[in-house]
Amino acid sequence: MGLALKPTDTLIVIDLQNDFCPGGALAVNDGDTIVPLVNRLQQQFRHVVLTQDWHPAGHISFASAHPDKQPFELIQLGYGPQVLWPDHCVQASTGAAFHPGLETTRAELMVRKGYNPQVDSYSAFLDNDHATPTGLAGALRERGLGRLFFCGLAYDYCVFYSAVDAVAQGFEAYVIEDACRAIDLHGSKAAAKQTMVELGVHLISSDDLL
Known part of the structure; x- marks a missing residue:
């Protein structure tokens, strides 16, 4: 494909945190293996944004907050369906920290999400109620940044929702597929790709940029 990057293009690195990497509370298979590639990609972009899952203890998306439920069960909440997860990315925990190999010094903005105890937040743009913004869209628009490239964890959840919301917000969205890893729960990877x-x-490869 061979994409020529523009000065206003932005790399958005989604949730490359310890709890989503092997050994973490909600590990994505081979999640840590993309770190070197993500670091290389950062060098190609003038603008880099990092997102960080940042849950309070007892978050409504945690299975432990529902005594009769198990991790990965699907329940209905006031804002719609919710997968129940193991406790993960609890604020200020080691699990919530960025992977130690991730280059963070070039990031000019970090967006924390999922800190409302009553609403989960997969997307970098909106909570799962599809109404509460994180402020990222406004920050990007104010600076004239319109073509967004996504990588990170997990392909079929937070990367997927972020990319779809980016398009809905009027941005041009690219997902660098080999710089992501998926959870693939009940066929979620194929479904996310199709949607x-x-x-x-x-959908592009890092070869299109490097």
Whole structure:
């Protein structure tokens, strides 16, 4: 494909945190293996944004907050369906910290999400109620940054929701597939890929940029 990057292009690194890497509370298979590639990609972009899952203890998305439920069960909450997760990315914990190998010095903005105890937040743009913004869209627009490239964890959850919301917010969205890893819960990876294509998200490889 061979994409020429523009000065206003932005790399958004989604949730490359210890709890989503092997040994973490909600580990994504091979999640840590993308860190060197993500670091290389950062060098190609003038603008880099990092997102960070940042849950209070007892968050409503934790299975432990529902005594009769188990991790990965699906329940209905006031804002819609919610997968129940193991406790993860609890504020100020080691699990919530960025992977130690991730380059963070070039990031000019860090967006924390999921800190409302009553609403989960997969997307970098909106909580799962699809109404409460994180402020990222406004920050990008104010600075004239419109073409967004996503990588990180997990492909079929936070990367997927972020890319889809980016398109809905009027941005041009690209997902760098080999710089992501998926949870793939009940076929979620294939479903996410199909939906992204249908909604106009561009799926590319790091080879298109490096």
